[in-house]
Every structure is written in structure tokens, then in C-alpha cells.
Amino acid sequence: MRMSKLAQAIRDAAKKLLEEKKVDLVVGFAKGSLPLRSTPCFIRKPEEAAALTWDYTCENNLANYLRKREGKVAVVAKGCDARSIVTLIQENQINRDNLYVIGVPCSGMIDRFKVEEAVDGREVLEVEDKGDALVLKGKGFAREVKLSDLCHDTCKVCRHGNPVIYDMLAGEPVPAKPEDTFADVAAFEALSPAERRAALAAEFSRCIRCYACRNACPMCYCTECFVDCSTPVWIKKTPDVDDNIMFQAGRVFHSAGRCADCGACDRACPMGINLRGMTRKMVKEVKELFGHEAGVSLDEKPALSEFKADDPQPFLVKE
Amino acid sequence: MIIAKNDLPGLLDKLMSEYEVYAPVKEGAYSLYKKIKSGSEACFGYVNSKIPPKGVLFPQSEKLFCYNMTGEGAKLEECIDSGKKVVFGIRPCDAKSLLLLDNVFNNDKFRDPYYLTRRENTLLVGMACLEPAGTCFCTSMGTGPFDKAGLDIMLTDIGDAYLVEPVSEKGGALAAGLGLSAAGEEQKAAAAKARDSAEVACRVNIEGLKARLDANFYDPIWERFHEKCLGCAACTYSCPTCHCFDIVDEAVDCNGCRVRNWDSCMFPLFTLHGSGHNPRPGGKERMRQRVMHKFKYFVDNFNATACVGCGRCIKNCPVNLDIREILADIQGEGRSDK
Amino acid sequence: MKSLMEYIGVDGDRVNFAWVSAAEGGRFAELVKEVTDKVKKLGPNKGLAPSRETGCCCGCQS
Numbered sequence: 001m002r003m004s005k006l007a008q009a010i011r012d013a014a015k016k017l018l019e020e021k022k023v024d025l026v027v028g029f030a031k032g033s034l035p036l037r038s039t040p041c042f043i044r045k046p047e048e049a050a051a052l053t054w055d056y057t058c059e060n061n062l063a064n065y066l067r068k069r070e071g072k073v074a075v076v077a078k079g080c081d082a083r084s085i086v087t088l089i090q091e092n093q094i095n096r097d098n099l100y101v102i103g104v105p106c107s108g109m110i111d112r113f114k115v116e117e118a119v120d121g122r123e124v125l126e127v128e129d130k131g132d133a134l135v136l137k138g139k140g141f142a143r144e145v146k147l148s149d150l151c152h153d154t155c156k157v158c159r160h161g162n163p164v165i166y167d168m169l170a171g172e173p174v175p176a177k178p179e180d181t182f183a184d185v186a187a188f189e190a191l192s193p194a195e196r197r198a199a200l201a202a203e204f205s206r207c208i209r210c211y212a213c214r215n216a217c218p219m220c221y222c223t224e225c226f227v228d229c230s231t232p233v234w235i236k237k238t239p240d241v242d243d244n245i246m247f248q249a250g251r252v253f254h255s256a257g258r259c260a261d262c263g264a265c266d267r268a269c270p271m272g273i274n275l276r277g278m279t280r281k282m283v284k285e286v287k288e289l290f291g292h293e294a295g296v297s298l299d300e301k302p303a304l305s306e307f308k309a310d311d312p313q314p315f316l317v318k319e
Numbered sequence: 320m321i322i323a324k325n326d327l328p329g330l331l332d333k334l335m336s337e338y339e340v341y342a343p344v345k346e347g348a349y350s351l352y353k354k355i356k357s358g359s360e361a362c363f364g365y366v367n368s369k370i371p372p373k374g375v376l377f378p379q380s381e382k383l384f385c386y387n388m389t390g391e392g393a394k395l396e397e398c399i400d401s402g403k404k405v406v407f408g409i410r411p412c413d414a415k416s417l418l419l420l421d422n423v424f425n426n427d428k429f430r431d432p433y434y435l436t437r438r439e440n441t442l443l444v445g446m447a448c449l450e451p452a453g454t455c456f457c458t459s460m461g462t463g464p465f466d467k468a469g470l471d472i473m474l475t476d477i478g479d480a481y482l483v484e485p486v487s488e489k490g491g492a493l494a495a496g497l498g499l500s501a502a503g504e505e506q507k508a509a510a511a512k513a514r515d516s517a518e519v520a521c522r523v524n525i526e527g528l529k530a531r532l533d534a535n536f537y538d539p540i541w542e543r544f545h546e547k548c549l550g551c552a553a554c555t556y557s558c559p560t561c562h563c564f565d566i567v568d569e570a571v572d573c574n575g576c577r578v579r580n581w582d583s584c585m586f587p588l589f590t591l592h593g594s595g596h597n598p599r600p601g602g603k604e605r606m607r608q609r610v611m612h613k614f615k616y617f618v619d620n621f622n623a624t625a626c627v628g629c630g631r632c633i634k635n636c637p638v639n640l641d642i643r644e645i646l647a648d649i650q651g652e653g654r655s656d657k
Numbered sequence: 658m659k660s661l662m663e664y665i666g667v668d669g670d671r672v673n674f675a676w677v678s679a680a681e682g683g684r685f686a687e688l689v690k691e692v693t694d695k696v697k698k699l700g701p702n703k704g705l706a707p708s709r710e711t712g713c714c715c716g717c718q719s
Contacts, residue, residue, distance in 0.1 A: 196664065
């Protein structure tokens with residue numbers, strides 16, 4: 001199995017780094033406590049490295065655990081994690097000299113909500129791996145679903161499955177994919193304002209303000225988040241559709257030119273709200289206006305950190 | 320008594336003429352307890368609702384009172400909800416959680432009129448769990464898939480019908496008014512058989528846990544549990560026994576409402592003082608608080624564990640932090656591989 | 658920002674950006690007047706979510 005080979009390569013690398021005392025800590029994934037789940041883990045001793053794993057359930061963005069770390073740290077990074085790491089290095093949140101990136105080419109992670117939908121909300125107790133398909137089994141049912149049908153929407157349009165920076169690469173690079181067309185954003189833009197409002201209201205009426213989206217985002221690291229601020233109250237503490245949308249809109253502004261479209265927010269949401277419907281609008285906007293994609297290169301300045309006299313300004317008041 | 324499944328939507332419609340009826344409603348891949356507008360909306364083929372029905376009695380956000388300034392001075396209007404309610408299809412674990420919450424909202428020191436008024440006017444119609452989930456560990460927490468504690472009526476799925484068993488006096492009165500036919504011996508036997516076959520495979524050992532927690536506040540064991548925790552409220556907001564709240568004024572100028580919202584001990588803001596000092600400054604302290612509150616402080620205060628083993632915190636956690644592993648680690652069972 | 662506000666259904670005329678130098682007092686006043694006139698013409702913002710029940714300031718559904 002390719003996945004198990006990758007996992008072995010990661011374990012070996014982590015063990016060696018810890019044995020040679022090149023790093024004090026390896027941040028990676030361990031097997032989770034539920035079917036189709038893995039969980040972030042923190043390895044400090046060479047003998048603990050055996051707990052590391054890798055497969056299509058390693059969906060969390062581990063860049064989130066790297067800001068302002070003491071000591072030397074190694075991280076298991078797939079494509080989107082690596083892009084977030086690049087941006088965090090540019091923002092002086094990570095010291096590149098103290099970070100060792102174990103890059104892992106990624107061909108996509110599984111969406112738990114799609115799994116639940118595939119089995120109609122029933123509980124999956126066991127999973128059989130058939131290579132390009134999974135057999136989801138529970139009490140009195142077994143359903144075979146193609147891996148590509150379970151993949152996160154993020155992963156389907158991701159062009160950077162291969163980490164953009166790494167100190168070592170586990171496994172072979174994955175094949176390149178075509179340019180993202182942002183068809184989903186375009187489709188939403190094509191709706192009337194009233195239709196857009198209705199669609200967003202339906203989506204965000206489910207928000208419980210647990211802030212899992214914000215906390216899962218590697219880019220959300222303000223000392224005080226604007227939603228927590230009480231003087232002034234930028235946003236009501238009470239969950240309410242309008243404020244839920246404004247909370248997300250505020251988050252999206254703050255991550256303009258920084259969001260790598262990793263989908264960590266979307267994956268973290270326990271209510272299954274489509275957050276990427278908003279985040280990707282900004283990703284598209286930044287790309288179209290400034291030709292910038294976040295975290296693709298260490299040498300390229302972030303869009304909002306740079307000023308050019310000929311930057312487009314279609315948003316100015318028409319006079 | 321017995322009710323055919325086909326007749327259930329009609330029965331709910333009938334109930335709705337007198338009560339606000341809350342029942343599990345399908346929302347995509349999961350279900351949520353909602354106030355239904357028609358009996359056919361309810362859907363009982365679920366493992367466990369995404370968010371527990373505690374919100375019927377203790378809403379995520381509730382107005383306590385409204386105020387406005389008039390020419391004659393300040394005018395106050397208290398908002399006590401005394402509407403008659405039925406929670407239909409509540410699971411035994413969630414019903415048990417309400418018994419635990421009663422301790423918090425009704426004790427020697429405090430009587431919370433908002434919660435208690437709702438509580439007094441709410442009937443709980445339970446639905447026995449025939450297929451507990453892999454994450455359920457209710458039997459380790461003093462309840463179980465057929466536990467009738469706290470219920471007014473218990474329903475048991477016996478194929479094409481539900482066996483209806485009144486539990487409380489209020490439940491008996493409600494059931495008597497529904498004009499249901501009596502259950503035969505065969506149907507009672509079917510329910511008993513279902514009861515015997517429902518199995519909660521997962522066990523969590525809490526024997527001696529309290530004694531360990533009494534002594535381990537400064538134990539280095541707390542250094543690692545929180546490491547992967549994101550500090551969100553997915554666990555506490557989906558917990559049927561979590562009950563911490565924050566009271567805020569939502570006002571424009573002098574007109575507004577005082578509102579009570581759920582709050583979470585996992586947020587840094589939860590304990591932040593006005594001075595800027597935070598007695599629980601990091602994830603370690605906050606994670607310890609969550610575990611301690613459920614398995615030690617609640618036991619100290621009310622002689623009960625504030626967990627019913629519904630497994631929602633396990634399923635909803637974005638990073639798969641599993642309370643069962645934490646408890647096993649504290650117990651020295653080393654279930655966790657870290 | 659303007660684009661995102663439009664995306665989530667806020668009328669584009671409610672969000673306005675302009676470059677004004679600190680030396681251009683007259684132009685600033687003109688712009689502010691223009692913008693306030695535009696927004697006044699649009700009337701009060703009814704919020705994002707359609708058909709929300711009004712009456713309560715706290716946004717609760719009662």
C-alpha cells in the first residue's frame with residue numbers, strides 16, 4: 001500500500017531526527033479513536049515515533065501548531081500545510097531556521113460529512129480499503145464509495161498537493177492539476193443579491209459560534225479576535241444569522257491574501273457549514289486583482305504587504 | 320399501550336394543538352431537535368442528534384428581560400417562557416442530563432426561574448436506544464439505552480409500532496388522553512427482546528476517578544492533554560450537561576435586552592478578568608477545568624458525574640480529542656498511545 | 658472588501674472607498690456628502706438575512 005509506505009517513511013524520518021537531536025519535537029498525525037479519523041500528535045522521543053501515521057484522514061492543518069514555538073520542530077506537512085507555513089514564515093510567526101518540514105505529497109483528504117451522507121447518517125464502524133474505493137460498513141450495511149467521491153471539495157481544486165517547501169519529501173510527487181476555475185464562486189456570484197442573502201442565511205443559521213473555524217485556521221492568531229472584543233462590541237455575542245455572517249466576513253477580510261484555501265475552517269465546523277463559499281471569494285479576488293496566491297513562494301511578497309502604483313482599484317468611488 | 324408508526328405523525332399533529340413539540344429533524348447528514356410545524360417532519364431513525372435537546376430548556380441564547388427608556392422612566396419586561404412543551408423522542412442519556420442540570424438550576428442557593436418554568440411545563444417522551452453508537456458509553460455513566468430516569472413516557476421501537484410506557488404521573492395522564500390501544504403480550508415481549516439486544520460496547524472506567532482527580536491538580540499529566548486542542552467550543556456546546564453561560568446586554572442606547580448565552584470554559588475569554596489577568600491562561604488549565612468540572616467538582620457539589628456518555632464531544636471534535644482516552648490516561652490505563 | 662460585501666448581499670453603494678489627501682478638504686467634504694446622499698437614498702439597512710423577524714434588538718427569534 002502506498003499510504004502505509006508513506007507512513008513508514010514519516011516514522012523513519014521522525015525517529016532519525018529525534019535520535020540525532022536535530023529536533024526536539026515532531027508534529028504529525030497518529031491514528032484516531034474513530035473510523036476514518038486521525039489526530040494531531042506531538043512526538044518528543046524517538047521510540048514514540050512509531051505512533052505516527054499517514055493516510056487520507058490526516059485532514060487537519062498542522063501549521064496551526066507551529067506559531068511561536070520554542071526549540072527545533074519538525075512538522076509533517078501536506079501541500080496546504082506547507083502553504084500556510086510559508087505565509088506564517090513571511091509573517092514572522094515561524095522561524096524557518098528552527099523548522100524542519102517533512103513534506104508529504106497529498107492527493108486529497110476525506111470529508112467526514114460526505115462519508116456520513118454516503119451512508120445516510122448511519123454510523124460507520126469499520127472501513128475496508130480497496131485502493132481507489134472504500135467499503136463503509138456499519139450495523140446491517142456495507143457501501144462501496146469511490147475515494148474521489150469522498151474527497152473534500154478543497155482537495156478537488158487544490159493545485160499544490162506537493163508541498164511548496166520541504167526539507168525532505170516522503171514519497172513521490174503527485175501529478176499536477178489544472179488551474180482552479182473558481183466555478184463555485186462564479187456560480188454564487190451569478191445569483192441575485194436576494195438569492196445570495198437567502199442562501200447564506202440558510203447556511204449560517206446553523207452556526208453555533210463555537211469558533212472551531214477560527215481556531216482551526218493557522219492564519220487566525222490575533223491576540224484578541226474582533227468577535228471577542230467588548231469595547232467596542234464589533235459583533236454581538238448572541239448567535240444570530242446576520243452576526244454569524246458578519247463574523248465570517250470579518251474573518252475572510254482578515255485573511256485576504258493570506259488564506260491558502262486549505263479548508264481547515266470548513267473541516268473543523270461541527271455543523272458542516274460551507275465556509276469555503278466565503279473564503280474562496282477572497283482567494284479568487286486576490287488572485288484576479290493582484291495575481292497572488294497565498295503561500296506559494298517564500299520569495300513572493302504577500303499581496304497586502306506590497307504596493308504598486310498600478311495596483312487595480314475597481315472598488316473606488318466613481319467620480 | 321402501543322402506537323403504530325404510521326399513526327405517529329398524526330399523533331404529533333394532535334399534540335401540537337396543545338404543546339410546542341420538539342423532535343429530531345433531519346438536517347443533511349445529521350439531526351437536530353427543532354420545534355416542528357408538522358408531525359411528518361420528525362425523524363427518529365438517528366443515532367444521536369448533533370446538538371443535545373438541552374437547548375429546549377436552556378437555549379443557547381435567551382432573553383432574560385428587555386428594557387427601554389420612556390418618558391416615565393425605565394420600563395422593564397421580564398421574559399419568562401411558560402409555554403407548554405413536549406420533547407418527543409429524547410434519548411435516555413439526554414433525559415438523564417436534564418436531571419443533572421436540575422441540580423445546577425434548582426438548589427439551596429439558586430432557583431433559576433427561566434429554566435425552572437420551562438422545566439415544569441415540559442414533558443419528556445423518550446425513545447429507547449436500540450442501536451447505541453460506537454462512541455456511546457452511557458452505561459459507564461450511570462444511565463443506559465433503556466434508562467427511564469427523568470422521562471415522562473418511554474417509547475420502544477418494535478418494528479412497525481412503538482410500545483408506549485408511561486413513566487411519570489404526568490406522562491400517564493398524557494398517554495391516557497391520546498386514545499392509544501393496549502399492548503399485547505407479544506408486543507411487550509418484542510420490546511423486551513429489543514432491550515436485551517441493545518448493546519453498549521464501549522466502557523469507560525470511572526471507578527476511583529474522583530479520588531485521583533482530588534489529588535492530581537498539579538500532576539504533570541495535564542501538560543499533554545491539551546496540546547492538540549484548538550480551544551473551540553465544539554465539545555462543550557454539543558455536551559448535554561455543559562451549562563456555563565455568559566450574560567450580556569444587547570442594547571442600542573438605552574433600549575435593549577439582557578441576554579443569557581452559552582459560554583465555554585475552553586475559551587480564554589471565559590475567565591479573563593477586567594484587569595487583564597487570566598487565572599486560566601492556557602490550554603492546560605482550561606482542559607483541566609473541563610475534566611475536573613465534570614468528574615470532580617460536580618461530584619463534590621451534587622454527588623453526581625456531569626457526563627452521560629453520549630459521545631458527542633468525541634464525534635464533534637475537529638481534532639479527534641477523545642475524552643475516553645483522557646480518562647483512561649488519568650486512571651493510569653494508558654489507553655492513549657501518547 | 659467592497660466585493661465581498663456585495664457577494665454576501667450588501668448593496669454595493671453602502672460601501673465606498675476613495676483616496677483623499679489631507680490637503681484636499683473641499684474634495685473630502687464633497688465625497689462625504691455624495692456618499693451620505695447615496696446611502697440615505699437607499700434607506701436603512703434591513704440586515705443580511707431575509708424575512709427575519711424584527712421587533713427584538715437582540716436578534717433572538719422572538
